[in-house]
Amino acid sequence: MSTVSIYDVAREAGVSYGTVSRALNGRSGVSPHTRRRVVEAVARLGYVPSPIARGLTRRSTIAFGIVVPGMADPFFMPIAQGIEQVARGMGHATMLYDTGRSAAAAVEAAAFLAQFRVAGVVVLGGSNRLDDEMAEKLAGIPTVVALRRSRGGVFPAVFFDHAVGSRLVVEHLRALGRRRIAFVGGDEESVAGVERLRGFREAMRDTGQSADLVLRGAFTLDGGAAATVEMLAQPAGRRPDAIFYASDAMALAGMRRLREAGVRVPDDVAVVGYGDIAFAAIAEPPLTTVRVHQEQIGLLAARLLEQMVGGGPRPADIEVGVELIVRGSSAAS
Amino acid sequence: MSTVSIYDVAREAGVSYGTVSRALNGRSGVSPHTRRRVVEAVARLGYVPSPIARGLTRRSTIAFGIVVPGMADPFFMPIAQGIEQVARGMGHATMLYDTGRSAAAAVEAAAFLAQFRVAGVVVLGGSNRLDDEMAEKLAGIPTVVALRRSRGGVFPAVFFDHAVGSRLVVEHLRALGRRRIAFVGGDEESVAGVERLRGFREAMRDTGQSADLVLRGAFTLDGGAAATVEMLAQPAGRRPDAIFYASDAMALAGMRRLREAGVRVPDDVAVVGYGDIAFAAIAEPPLTTVRVHQEQIGLLAARLLEQMVGGGPRPADIEVGVELIVRGSSAAS
DNA sequence: TCGATTCATGTAAGCGCTTACGGAGGAAGG
DNA sequence: CCTTCCTCCGTAAGCGCTTACATGAATCGA
Numbered sequence: 001m002s003t004v005s006i007y008d009v010a011r012e013a014g015v016s017y018g019t020v021s022r023a024l025n026g027r028s029g030v031s032p033h034t035r036r037r038v039v040e041a042v043a044r045l046g047y048v049p050s051p052i053a054r055g056l057t058r059r060s061t062i063a064f065g066i067v068v069p070g071m072a073d074p075f076f077m078p079i080a081q082g083i084e085q086v087a088r089g090m091g092h093a094t095m096l097y098d099t100g101r102s103a104a105a106a107v108e109a110a111a112f113l114a115q116f117r118v119a120g121v122v123v124l125g126g127s128n129r130l131d132d133e134m135a136e137k138l139a140g141i142p143t144v145v146a147l148r149r150s151r152g153g154v155f156p157a158v159f160f161d162h163a164v165g166s167r168l169v170v171e172h173l174r175a176l177g178r179r180r181i182a183f184v185g186g187d188e189e190s191v192a193g194v195e196r197l198r199g200f201r202e203a204m205r206d207t208g209q210s211a212d213l214v215l216r217g218a219f220t221l222d223g224g225a226a227a228t229v230e231m232l233a234q235p236a237g238r239r240p241d242a243i244f245y246a247s248d249a250m251a252l253a254g255m256r257r258l259r260e261a262g263v264r265v266p267d268d269v270a271v272v273g274y275g276d277i278a279f280a281a282i283a284e285p286p287l288t289t290v291r292v293h294q295e296q297i298g299l300l301a302a303r304l305l306e307q308m309v310g311g312g313p314r315p316a317d318i319e320v321g322v323e324l325i326v327r328g329s330s331a332a333s
Numbered sequence: 334m335s336t337v338s339i340y341d342v343a344r345e346a347g348v349s350y351g352t353v354s355r356a357l358n359g360r361s362g363v364s365p366h367t368r369r370r371v372v373e374a375v376a377r378l379g380y381v382p383s384p385i386a387r388g389l390t391r392r393s394t395i396a397f398g399i400v401v402p403g404m405a406d407p408f409f410m411p412i413a414q415g416i417e418q419v420a421r422g423m424g425h426a427t428m429l430y431d432t433g434r435s436a437a438a439a440v441e442a443a444a445f446l447a448q449f450r451v452a453g454v455v456v457l458g459g460s461n462r463l464d465d466e467m468a469e470k471l472a473g474i475p476t477v478v479a480l481r482r483s484r485g486g487v488f489p490a491v492f493f494d495h496a497v498g499s500r501l502v503v504e505h506l507r508a509l510g511r512r513r514i515a516f517v518g519g520d521e522e523s524v525a526g527v528e529r530l531r532g533f534r535e536a537m538r539d540t541g542q543s544a545d546l547v548l549r550g551a552f553t554l555d556g557g558a559a560a561t562v563e564m565l566a567q568p569a570g571r572r573p574d575a576i577f578y579a580s581d582a583m584a585l586a587g588m589r590r591l592r593e594a595g596v597r598v599p600d601d602v603a604v605v606g607y608g609d610i611a612f613a614a615i616a617e618p619p620l621t622t623v624r625v626h627q628e629q630i631g632l633l634a635a636r637l638l639e640q641m642v643g644g645g646p647r648p649a650d651i652e653v654g655v656e657l658i659v660r661g662s663s664a665a666s
Numbered sequence: 667t668c669g670a671t672t673c674a675t676g677t678a679a680g681c682g683c684t685t686a687c688g689g690a691g692g693a694a695g696g
Numbered sequence: 697c698c699t700t701c702c703t704c705c706g707t708a709a710g711c712g713c714t715t716a717c718a719t720g721a722a723t724c725g726a
Contacts, residue, residue: 006684016705016706050683052681053684055683071413080405097427112426116385117383282586283616284618286589382712385712386713389711389712390715667726672723674721676719679717686709695698695700
C-alpha cells in the first residue's frame with residue numbers, strides 16, 4: 001500500500017519535501033541533478049502522490065464526473081465509456097452519477113460532484129432547463145454537456161440536431177409510401193424528448209400530414225412496450241402503418257409487442273428507432289434508426305473537457321451530424 | 334458553492350471548530366444544547382463537510398469503487414447501477430474503472446482505487462487468479478467480489494455456480510432432442526468463461542455426448558458474430574443443431590448471423606444464451622437463457638460492502654441460484 | 667467545605683500535499 | 697574584492713477536517 005509519503009521520498013533523495021514537490025510538479029527552480037535524484041527515489045520507493053491530499057491543496061481532484069440519465073442504458077454507456085478512457089489516459093478517475101432521468105437529480109449530481117471537487121464534469125443529455133442552477137453548483141469546475149446544447153451557452157456542448165433526425169425518418173417513411181405515421185415519444189423532461197417530437201411534428205406538417213398519432217412514454221424498453229400496447233388498443237381504422245419511436249430501446253421493445261399481436265414488421269407496420277445502439281443492427285428485423293455516433297461524441301466531449309481543464313479558453317460548441325440508417329424494419333414493403 | 338468551512342460554522346454557532354466536528358460526527362461529549370446550535374448553524378450556512386478533507390484525516394473517502402469488465406456491457410451495468418444506488422443512499426460517490434476484461438487491468442484498478450482511498454470496492458466478475466495481488470493493493474479496503482468467488486476466499490463474494498447454468502442448458506437441449514450441441518465460449522481470462530465451459534463439458538459427458546463443437550471468442554456481440562461465422566463455415570455434416578453461447582450478447586449476435594445464412598432458429602438450430610440481459614426477452618425469437626438475477630446480485634454485493642464498511646466481521650459468501658428461462662429460440666421444434 | 671470525578675469544550679497537531687517566502691551560494695558586474 | 701542578482705533549495709503556513717489532550721466548570725460524596 002502506498003503508505004509512503006512525500007517526506008519519505010525527500011529523505012531518500014536527501015532533499016527537502018518542498019523540493020520533491022517542485023520536482024514532481026515540474027516547477028522551476030530545481031536543478032536537473034536534484035530532479036533526477038528525486039525521480040530515482042520515487043521509483044525506488046514506489047511513491048504515488050496521494051490524490052486526495054493533492055486535491056485538498058489544489059482544490060481539485062484528479063477525477064472526472066459524468067452525469068448520466070441511466071447507467072444501464074445502452075445508448076449512454078458507450079459515451080461514458082469513451083470518456084472514461086480519455087480520463088484514465090490522463091490518470092484521472094471517473095465518477096458516475098445516475099440521475100434516473102430526473103432533471104432535479106442532475107442538479108443534485110452537480111452539487112455532489114462539486115463537493116468532491118472533481119476536475120471536470122460531463123453532463124450527458126437531460127434537460128437544459130436547470131443549467132444555470134447546475135453551473136452555480138459547479139462554480140468554476142470545467143463542465144461540458146453532450147447530446148444537447150446548454151441553456152444560454154453556459155456550458156460548451158457537443159451536440160446534434162435531434163429534430164433533423166426526426167425529419168429524416170419522416171421523409172424516409174413518407175418515401176416508402178407510409179401514410180399513417182405514429183410517434184412514440186420519450187419523456188419530455190429531456191431535450192431529446194422535446195426536440196425529437198418537435199422535429200417529427202414539423203416534418204409531418206411540412207409533408208402535409210397530420211401528426212395526430214403521438215404517444216409519450218419513457219425512453220426505456222418498458223416505455224416502448226407500454227406505448228405499443230396502447231397503440232394496439234386503437235380501433236383498427238386508426239392503426240398506423242409506421243411507428244417512429246424516440247429511442248431504439250423503445251422501438252425494439254415495441255417490435256416485440258407488435259409481433260406478439262400478430263402485426264408484421266415491416267409489412268404491416270414499419271418501425272424506426274433513434275440512436276443506433278448496438279442491438280439495433282442485430283435485431284430481427286434489423287432496426288432502421290438514426291445513427292448518432294456515440295463514441296465520437298464521447299471522445300469529443302472528453303477532449304473538450306481536457307482543453308478546459310488544461311486552462312484553455314472556453315471552447316466553441318461542436319455539432320456532429322446524424323444519419324439515417326435504413327434496415328429491415330422499414331424496408332420497402 | 335460550498336466554500337463554507339467548519340470554521341465558519343463554529344463562528345456562527347459560537348463554539349469551537351472541534352466542537353462542531355464532534356457534534357457533526359455524533360461523538361460524545363457535546364451537550365444537547367450545543368449540538369442543536371451547531372445543527373442550526375449548519376442549516377443556516379448550508380454547510381457541507383468537504384469529503385476530501387475528511388478523507389485526508391480519516392484515510393477513507395466517501396466513495397465506492399466498482400471494477401467492471403466492460404462499462405457498456407448490458408450484463409454488468411444493471412449490477413453496477415444497483416451498487417450505485419445503494420452507494421448514493423449512503424451518501425457515497427461511485428467510481429467506475431473499466432478493465433476491458435483484462436485481468437492485469439483489474440490489479441491496476443485496485444491500485445488506482447486504493448490510492449483514492451475509496452471506502453470500499455466491488456469487483457465484478459473477472460478472474461480470481463490475481464486476487465491476492467489485488468488484495469495486496471487494496472490493503473485493508475473493504476472489498477467484495479460479485480459473479481464469482483475469490484481465490485482462497487480473500488474477498489467475500491456474491492456468486493453463483495456458472496457450471497450449473499451450463500448443465501441446465503445442456504439438459505434442456507437434450508430433452509428437446511438436439512443431438513449436436515455446440516458451445517461458443519467467452520474469454521477464459523474470466524471465471525465465467527472457464528466455468529461455463531467446464532459445466533458444458535461435464536454435462537455433455539454425463540449425458541453421453543461428445544463435446545467436440547467448442548469455439549471460443551469474446552463475450553461480446555462481435556465475439557458471438559465471429560464465432561458463428563466460423564461455425565457456419567463447417568461442412569454441412571458437422572453443423573450443430575443447437576448452439577449454446579456463453580453470453581446473451583454473443584447469442585443475439587449469433588442469431589443474426591444464422592438468419593443471414595438462412596439458418597432458421599429454432600427449427601434448424603436452437604440457440605441459448607447466458608445472463609438474461611434485458612434484450613434477451615425481446616429478441617426475435619426471444620432468447621432462451623440462463624437467468625442470473627443481476628439486480629439482486631448488485632444489491633447483495635452492495636449490502637455486504639455496507640456491512641464491512643460499517644466495521645462488521647467478514648461476511649460469509651452468498652450463493653444465488655440460476656434459472657433456465659426457456660423462450661422461443663429453443664422451443665420444441 | 668474540599669478534593670475527586672465527570673462532563674463539556676477549546677487547542678494543538680497532524681493527515682499529505684502545494685506554494686509563498688526567504689536565505690545561502692555562486693556568477694556576474696563594477 | 698565587494699555588491700548585486702540569480703538559482704536552487706529549505707521552511708512555514710495552510711488546504712478543511714479529526715482527534716488526543718488539556719482546561720475549567722460543575723457535580724458528587726464525605
